[in-house]
Amino acid sequence: MPTAPPGLEDDPADGLAAVGALRRLADRVEDATVARAVAGGWSWTQIAEALGVTRQAVHKKHARRLSAAGLESGDR
Amino acid sequence: MAFERLTADARAAVLAASEDEARAEGSATIEAEHLLLALAAHPSLEHLGLDRAEIEGALAREEERSLATVGVAPGDYGSPTPTGRPRKPKLATSFKVALHRAVTTAQVCGDRRIGAHHLLGGVLAAEHGRVPRALRIAGIDVAELRTRL
Numbered sequence: 001m002p003t004a005p006p007g008l009e010d011d012p013a014d015g016l017a018a019v020g021a022l023r024r025l026a027d028r029v030e031d032a033t034v035a036r037a038v039a040g041g042w043s044w045t046q047i048a049e050a051l052g053v054t055r056q057a058v059h060k061k062h063a064r065r066l067s068a069a070g071l072e073s074g075d076r
Numbered sequence: 077m078a079f080e081r082l083t084a085d086a087r088a089a090v091l092a093a094s095e096d097e098a099r100a101e102g103s104a105t106i107e108a109e110h111l112l113l114a115l116a117a118h119p120s121l122e123h124l125g126l127d128r129a130e131i132e133g134a135l136a137r138e139e140e141r142s143l144a145t146v147g148v149a150p151g152d153y154g155s156p157t158p159t160g161r162p163r164k165p166k167l168a169t170s171f172k173v174a175l176h177r178a179v180t181t182a183q184v185c186g187d188r189r190i191g192a193h194h195l196l197g198g199v200l201a202a203e204h205g206r207v208p209r210a211l212r213i214a215g216i217d218v219a220e221l222r223t224r225l
Binding site for chain 1: 102103104139141143148150204205206209
């Protein structure tokens, strides 16, 4: 993986771009990990607690997506 | 909304293609880079020699580099998840800004209708963000490209 040349991290443009990249990465990590948790038998309540959000929030964000992929949580 | 001014052809094709790009990436939003990818594959812009796959690769490298500046390696999460989002992606600010710039350019040029070249001009006008960073990585001279629109 290419790394930034020395000094480049001093440019605010890189830090600002990193913010967007981190948000996209966080979304991908959440998508993939929630899918793995549901496949591993975690309930929405457990996943919500682990993420520090409400059960409704995590259900609203992921249930349809995972259902379309053939994954259902125990407490749908 | 500005999209009404597009030719039906440009409107339908470009918006649908941008949405496809966003969905393929698992993105909840349609960003300027999705519009760029859609335009890179647009038949009316073929003469510009934009390589959609090359730009896609440059966008991925741009993300890796940006993450590297804060010491993060994407690891196994580098590529989009296979489970896409069923919900319709929303138009992001970066997309709307590009669109607004395209409309302004068309007005300045006295063109009644907005074509794909106006849209590309709108995307390329961004000074900051993923699009100019990725194009720089791809070795594309944006200033030169804009003169050919």
